[in-house]
Amino acid sequence: MIQKPRGTRDFFPDELEARRDSEETMRRAVSRWGYREVATPEFENLELFTLRSGEGIIEEMYAFQDKGGRDIALRPELTAPVLRMYVNEAKVLNKPVRWFYFGDCFRYERPQKGRYRQFWQFGIELIGADTSSADAEVIAVGYDLLRSAGVRFELRVGHLAMMKSLIVDLEVDIQKKVRGCLDKRDYGALHEVLPDTGRADQLTALIESKNLDDAFAITGAIPEEERIRETFAILDAHEVPYIQNFGIARGLDYYTGCVFEAFAENLGAENQIMGGGGYRLAHLFGGEDTPSCGFAIGFDRVMVSRGEESPRRPVTVAVVATPEGRIDSIRVASAFRKAGVRTITDLLGKSLSAQLSQAAKHADYVAVIGKREVEEGMITLRDLSTGEQKQLTIEDAVAGVVGIGVS
Incomplete structure (x- = not known):
């Protein structure tokens, strides 16, 4: 008997109908905000992903040479392909460009609960708007999508300028170690990396700050202060519930400004269900330096989080x-x-x-x-x-x- 490849799944009709129901609910929700769907190839030139993430990512990918000797990879995520599509074919569109996507991705990693070698992402990219209103809209869309899909979650919102202002003068290697400690909330290790106890205490206090005034009292005046305050004020106007978190450290080499994450209430250790923020990728792929903001949602985790909820099905x-x-x-x-x-x-x-x-x-x-x-x-x-x-x-x-x- 030939088995399915490791890290993949078969879906029977009941399960697939439940997935299609959630997918359609999320499509309707994002469409209300003016985002329209795009699709990219399931395989791309390998360079598209190494330009962004370095050669080390090849070990985590399904990468191969085709019969013409070209280096190809099954896509491990969808942001880079969508930005490649924008640079290739859509630079002349009126800004901002509002796109969303839904598709399967592939990563060669050890399968475990909630992690598969073939998995699905749902996400949006807002391209060509560099304002607090744009940042807040993307976060609000992410909140609306998860809420519409029936997920119970906690949304955390921050801005990288706060943390960067406290570590910008450190050596690059030290910055990476600091970010690792902050990501894991390992304050003991943080004090070992930073013999300067005062700086370690500042970073700890920033992460634990409960409001913007407390956070800026720690960092002092920074150029981004007005934009950060505007972003949070607009989020409040959108009536999006969130927790202020200036300790979001993952993706610091990638994101450029606002960052946000959502964690489902019932997924255990693997509970991050959405991540996103502001970034600039277009110039890496031959385009102009273009501000963008977006997020990706782990669709498989959405389905696990929803549990046994029965989908509406046709009579x-x-x-x-x-x-x-x-x-x-x-x-x-x-x-x-x-x-x-x-x-x-x-x-x-x-x-x-x-x-x-x-x-x-x-x-x-x-x-x-x-x-x-x-x-x-x-x-x-x-x-x-x-x-x-x-x-x-x-x-x-x-x-x-x-x-x-x-x-």
Whole structure:
């Protein structure tokens, strides 16, 4: 028996329908903000990713040479491909450009709970706007998406200028060690990296600050202060609940300004479900230096966080028939399908009782066509949830079921 590749999954209909339901909910939510969907190839030139992250990332990727000797990689994320697409084909569009994406990505890493070698990302990129309003909108969209998807989460918002102002004069290697300590909230290690106890205490106090006034009392005046205050004020106007966190340290070499993360309440250790911020990538791919802001949501974690919540699914009608009604049953099924109703019929020549038993496992309604129904030009429509049944014309039966819509 040939098994599926390690780190991948098969999805049965119930699970896939739940995923499609969440996906569509998130698409509708992001569309309300004016973002439109784009799609990029599942494989790109390897250089697209090494330019951003360095050669070391190759060990974590599905990278290979194609038959023409070109270095290719399955995409490990979607921000770089979307910015490559912008530089290649969309630089002349009016700014800002509002795009969203949904797609599968691939990373060669050890599979574990919540981590797969093939996984899905949902995200947005706001390209060409360098304002506090743009930063706040992206954060608000991320909040709206997760809330719409039914995720319970905590949103943390910060700005890298605060931390950078306290470590900018340190050697690069020391800065990296400091960021590692802050990311892990390992204050003991932080004091070992920074013999200057005063500086370590400042960084600790910044992370633990509860409001902007306390944070700026620690950093002193910095050029970005007005923009930071504006961003938080606009977030408040959007009525987005968040926790101030100026200790977000991951991606400091990548992000350039605002940063934010969301953590789901019920995912255990692997609970980060969204991450994003302001960045500048376009110039790496041959474009102009263009301000951008965006985020990525781990869609697989959204599904785990939602748990066993049942998706809305289309109402299903099973058309069953005696031998006398089989030909008429085809026309009845066709009428339901033309009206957009999911409809199933017997293909194995089962008895009426066997058909009814099978229908009870898969359908919400049963349309029965027997000898009497054929003679009278009617059908018997049974609601399987209540047991109630009525003899109706095909038109009335279809109209009744269409009015139900979803279950």
